[in-house]
Amino acid sequence: MPNGAATPFASSKVSIPVLNYHSVTIDPGNVVVISPAKLEAQMKYLHDQGYTPISLDTFIKLIEKKSGIVAPNKPVLLTFDDGYVDNVEEAMPILAKYNFPATLFMSPGMVEDPSYLSWEGAKQLQQAGWDIQPHGMTHPHLPKLSSEEQAYQITEARKLIEEQLGTQADVFCFPYGEYNQTTLKLLKAHGFRYAFTIEQGYTTNQQSPYLLKRLFINGEESLKAFINKLHKAN
Numbered sequence: 001m002p003n004g005a006a007t008p009f010a011s012s013k014v015s016i017p018v019l020n021y022h023s024v025t026i027d028p029g030n031v032v033v034i035s036p037a038k039l040e041a042q043m044k045y046l047h048d049q050g051y052t053p054i055s056l057d058t059f060i061k062l063i064e065k066k067s068g069i070v071a072p073n074k075p076v077l078l079t080f081d082d083g084y085v086d087n088v089e090e091a092m093p094i095l096a097k098y099n100f101p102a103t104l105f106m107s108p109g110m111v112e113d114p115s116y117l118s119w120e121g122a123k124q125l126q127q128a129g130w131d132i133q134p135h136g137m138t139h140p141h142l143p144k145l146s147s148e149e150q151a152y153q154i155t156e157a158r159k160l161i162e163e164q165l166g167t168q169a170d171v172f173c174f175p176y177g178e179y180n181q182t183t184l185k186l187l188k189a190h191g192f193r194y195a196f197t198i199e200q201g202y203t204t205n206q207q208s209p210y211l212l213k214r215l216f217i218n219g220e221e222s223l224k225a226f227i228n229k230l231h232k233a234n
Protein backbone atom coordinates (compact mmCIF):
# COMPACT_ATOMS: atom_id res chain seq x y z
CA MET A 1 0.00 0.00 0.00
CA PRO A 2 1.46 3.43 -0.91
CA ASN A 3 2.55 5.75 1.85
CA GLY A 4 -0.21 7.92 3.21
CA ALA A 5 -3.04 5.78 1.94
CA ALA A 6 -5.63 5.07 4.55
CA THR A 7 -5.81 1.46 5.54
CA PRO A 8 -9.23 -0.17 5.38
CA PHE A 9 -9.12 -0.44 9.17
CA ALA A 10 -8.33 3.25 9.72
CA SER A 11 -11.15 4.36 7.48
CA SER A 12 -13.67 1.89 8.82
CA LYS A 13 -16.78 3.49 10.17
CA VAL A 14 -17.89 3.10 13.77
CA SER A 15 -21.61 3.66 14.09
CA ILE A 16 -23.51 3.54 17.39
CA PRO A 17 -27.12 4.41 18.18
CA VAL A 18 -27.36 7.01 20.97
CA LEU A 19 -30.90 7.14 22.32
CA ASN A 20 -32.14 10.47 23.64
CA TYR A 21 -34.66 10.40 26.50
CA HIS A 22 -35.84 13.16 28.82
CA SER A 23 -38.48 12.79 31.51
CA VAL A 24 -39.89 9.40 32.56
CA THR A 25 -43.39 9.71 33.96
CA ILE A 26 -47.01 9.62 32.85
CA ASP A 27 -47.92 12.68 30.76
CA PRO A 28 -50.02 11.73 27.73
CA GLY A 29 -49.55 13.91 24.66
CA ASN A 30 -46.09 15.11 25.64
CA VAL A 31 -43.57 13.65 23.19
CA VAL A 32 -40.54 14.40 25.38
CA VAL A 33 -41.99 12.33 28.22
CA ILE A 34 -42.03 8.55 28.15
CA SER A 35 -44.10 6.45 30.54
CA PRO A 36 -42.28 4.01 32.83
CA ALA A 37 -44.16 1.12 31.16
CA LYS A 38 -42.95 2.13 27.70
CA LEU A 39 -39.39 2.64 28.89
CA GLU A 40 -39.53 -0.81 30.50
CA ALA A 41 -40.76 -2.35 27.21
CA GLN A 42 -37.94 -0.67 25.28
CA MET A 43 -35.28 -1.82 27.75
CA LYS A 44 -36.69 -5.34 27.65
CA TYR A 45 -36.52 -5.24 23.85
CA LEU A 46 -32.86 -4.14 23.94
CA HIS A 47 -32.09 -6.87 26.47
CA ASP A 48 -33.95 -9.64 24.62
CA GLN A 49 -32.40 -8.69 21.27
CA GLY A 50 -28.86 -8.78 22.65
CA TYR A 51 -28.11 -5.05 22.66
CA THR A 52 -25.41 -3.85 25.06
CA PRO A 53 -26.00 -0.43 26.63
CA ILE A 54 -22.52 0.97 27.31
CA SER A 55 -20.96 3.56 29.58
CA LEU A 56 -19.93 6.93 28.16
CA ASP A 57 -16.32 5.90 28.68
CA THR A 58 -16.75 2.75 26.59
CA PHE A 59 -18.68 4.74 23.97
CA ILE A 60 -15.75 7.17 23.61
CA LYS A 61 -13.21 4.34 23.40
CA LEU A 62 -15.24 2.68 20.66
CA ILE A 63 -15.67 5.93 18.70
CA GLU A 64 -11.92 6.58 19.04
CA LYS A 65 -11.13 2.96 18.15
CA LYS A 66 -8.84 2.58 21.14
CA SER A 67 -6.69 -0.47 20.69
CA GLY A 68 -7.56 -3.40 22.88
CA ILE A 69 -11.20 -2.40 23.06
CA VAL A 70 -13.47 -5.17 21.92
CA ALA A 71 -16.83 -3.88 20.80
CA PRO A 72 -19.66 -5.52 22.71
CA ASN A 73 -22.55 -7.04 20.86
CA LYS A 74 -24.85 -4.31 19.42
CA PRO A 75 -23.59 -1.37 21.52
CA VAL A 76 -26.05 1.42 22.34
CA LEU A 77 -25.69 4.55 24.51
CA LEU A 78 -28.71 5.59 26.58
CA THR A 79 -28.82 9.34 27.29
CA PHE A 80 -31.25 11.32 29.44
CA ASP A 81 -31.41 15.12 29.10
CA ASP A 82 -32.21 17.79 31.70
CA GLY A 83 -31.95 15.79 34.94
CA TYR A 84 -35.59 15.35 35.94
CA VAL A 85 -36.16 13.98 39.40
CA ASP A 86 -38.19 11.14 37.81
CA ASN A 87 -34.96 9.80 36.33
CA VAL A 88 -34.09 8.56 39.84
CA GLU A 89 -37.61 7.52 40.75
CA GLU A 90 -38.59 5.80 37.50
CA ALA A 91 -35.72 5.32 35.03
CA MET A 92 -33.01 4.23 37.48
CA PRO A 93 -34.86 1.14 38.81
CA ILE A 94 -35.87 0.02 35.30
CA LEU A 95 -32.32 0.29 33.96
CA ALA A 96 -30.91 -1.33 37.12
CA LYS A 97 -33.12 -4.36 36.53
CA TYR A 98 -31.22 -5.00 33.27
CA ASN A 99 -27.90 -3.74 34.63
CA PHE A 100 -27.86 -1.00 31.96
CA PRO A 101 -25.68 2.11 32.42
CA ALA A 102 -26.79 5.51 31.09
CA THR A 103 -25.54 9.05 30.62
CA LEU A 104 -27.30 12.04 32.16
CA PHE A 105 -26.94 15.62 30.91
CA MET A 106 -27.90 17.96 33.74
CA SER A 107 -28.07 21.72 34.36
CA PRO A 108 -26.55 22.34 37.81
CA GLY A 109 -28.34 25.70 38.13
CA MET A 110 -31.59 23.74 38.58
CA VAL A 111 -30.62 21.64 41.62
CA GLU A 112 -32.82 23.70 43.97
CA ASP A 113 -35.89 23.21 41.74
CA PRO A 114 -37.98 20.27 43.01
CA SER A 115 -38.71 19.05 39.45
CA TYR A 116 -35.00 18.52 38.88
CA LEU A 117 -32.38 16.36 40.51
CA SER A 118 -30.57 17.64 43.55
CA TRP A 119 -26.89 16.76 43.93
CA GLU A 120 -28.04 13.91 46.15
CA GLY A 121 -30.17 12.53 43.30
CA ALA A 122 -27.32 12.95 40.82
CA LYS A 123 -25.06 11.02 43.21
CA GLN A 124 -27.62 8.20 43.41
CA LEU A 125 -27.59 7.90 39.62
CA GLN A 126 -23.81 8.01 39.56
CA GLN A 127 -23.66 5.17 42.08
CA ALA A 128 -26.08 3.21 39.88
CA GLY A 129 -23.61 3.44 36.98
CA TRP A 130 -24.78 6.62 35.26
CA ASP A 131 -22.28 9.15 33.85
CA ILE A 132 -23.21 12.75 34.68
CA GLN A 133 -22.29 15.46 32.16
CA PRO A 134 -23.12 19.16 31.61
CA HIS A 135 -26.13 20.61 29.79
CA GLY A 136 -25.50 24.32 30.57
CA MET A 137 -26.01 25.91 33.99
CA THR A 138 -29.65 26.92 33.46
CA HIS A 139 -30.56 25.22 30.15
CA PRO A 140 -30.25 28.47 28.13
CA HIS A 141 -30.64 29.22 24.45
CA LEU A 142 -26.87 29.52 23.99
CA PRO A 143 -26.87 31.40 20.64
CA LYS A 144 -28.80 34.23 22.31
CA LEU A 145 -26.03 34.79 24.87
CA SER A 146 -22.79 36.77 24.69
CA SER A 147 -19.54 34.89 24.46
CA GLU A 148 -18.89 35.56 28.18
CA GLU A 149 -22.33 34.31 29.16
CA GLN A 150 -21.93 31.20 27.03
CA ALA A 151 -18.52 30.53 28.59
CA TYR A 152 -20.07 30.77 32.06
CA GLN A 153 -22.94 28.43 31.16
CA ILE A 154 -20.57 25.84 29.73
CA THR A 155 -17.64 25.96 32.14
CA GLU A 156 -19.52 26.56 35.41
CA ALA A 157 -21.78 23.56 34.73
CA ARG A 158 -18.72 21.41 34.15
CA LYS A 159 -16.90 22.75 37.21
CA LEU A 160 -19.82 22.14 39.57
CA ILE A 161 -20.40 18.59 38.32
CA GLU A 162 -16.70 17.81 38.65
CA GLU A 163 -16.59 19.30 42.17
CA GLN A 164 -19.79 17.70 43.40
CA LEU A 165 -19.42 14.28 41.78
CA GLY A 166 -15.65 13.91 41.43
CA THR A 167 -15.96 12.93 37.80
CA GLN A 168 -14.63 14.21 34.48
CA ALA A 169 -17.44 16.27 32.93
CA ASP A 170 -16.07 17.32 29.54
CA VAL A 171 -18.78 15.94 27.26
CA PHE A 172 -21.39 18.61 26.55
CA CYS A 173 -24.97 18.43 25.36
CA PHE A 174 -26.49 21.55 23.77
CA PRO A 175 -29.69 22.74 25.50
CA TYR A 176 -32.46 22.66 22.85
CA GLY A 177 -29.77 21.35 20.49
CA GLU A 178 -28.82 25.02 19.87
CA TYR A 179 -25.30 26.32 19.29
CA ASN A 180 -23.38 28.82 17.14
CA GLN A 181 -19.73 29.22 16.10
CA THR A 182 -18.95 30.84 19.46
CA THR A 183 -20.29 27.79 21.29
CA LEU A 184 -18.10 25.45 19.25
CA LYS A 185 -15.03 27.65 19.77
CA LEU A 186 -15.62 27.75 23.52
CA LEU A 187 -15.96 23.96 23.76
CA LYS A 188 -12.66 23.58 21.96
CA ALA A 189 -10.91 26.31 23.98
CA HIS A 190 -12.00 24.70 27.23
CA GLY A 191 -10.92 21.21 26.25
CA PHE A 192 -14.28 19.52 25.91
CA ARG A 193 -13.96 16.20 24.13
CA TYR A 194 -17.41 15.79 22.60
CA ALA A 195 -20.83 17.42 22.33
CA PHE A 196 -24.20 15.94 21.48
CA THR A 197 -26.83 17.63 19.32
CA ILE A 198 -30.43 16.66 18.65
CA GLU A 199 -29.72 16.03 14.98
CA GLN A 200 -31.18 12.67 14.07
CA GLY A 201 -29.13 9.63 13.18
CA TYR A 202 -26.63 7.11 14.47
CA THR A 203 -23.50 8.60 16.00
CA THR A 204 -20.38 7.86 13.98
CA ASN A 205 -16.64 8.49 14.18
CA GLN A 206 -16.99 10.48 10.94
CA GLN A 207 -19.08 13.23 12.56
CA SER A 208 -17.44 16.31 14.04
CA PRO A 209 -16.79 15.56 17.73
CA TYR A 210 -18.96 18.56 18.73
CA LEU A 211 -21.81 17.66 16.42
CA LEU A 212 -22.66 14.11 17.39
CA LYS A 213 -26.10 12.93 16.35
CA ARG A 214 -28.63 11.06 18.48
CA LEU A 215 -31.99 9.36 18.09
CA PHE A 216 -34.84 11.21 19.78
CA ILE A 217 -37.19 8.81 21.53
CA ASN A 218 -40.73 10.10 21.13
CA GLY A 219 -42.66 9.01 24.22
CA GLU A 220 -45.90 8.87 22.26
CA GLU A 221 -44.61 6.31 19.76
CA SER A 222 -45.31 2.59 19.83
CA LEU A 223 -42.70 -0.08 20.52
CA LYS A 224 -42.84 -0.91 16.80
CA ALA A 225 -41.94 2.69 15.89
CA PHE A 226 -39.07 2.55 18.41
CA ILE A 227 -37.76 -0.66 16.82
CA ASN A 228 -38.03 0.81 13.31
CA LYS A 229 -36.12 3.91 14.40
CA LEU A 230 -33.39 1.82 15.97
CA HIS A 231 -32.95 -0.24 12.80
CA LYS A 232 -33.53 2.32 10.08
CA ALA A 233 -31.31 5.13 11.26
CA ASN A 234 -28.09 3.21 10.59
Ligand SMILES: [Zn+2]
Binds near residue numbers: 081082175176
Ligand atom coordinates in the same frame (compact mmCIF):
# COMPACT_ATOMS: atom_id res chain seq x y z
ZN1 LIG B 1 -32.43 19.80 27.52
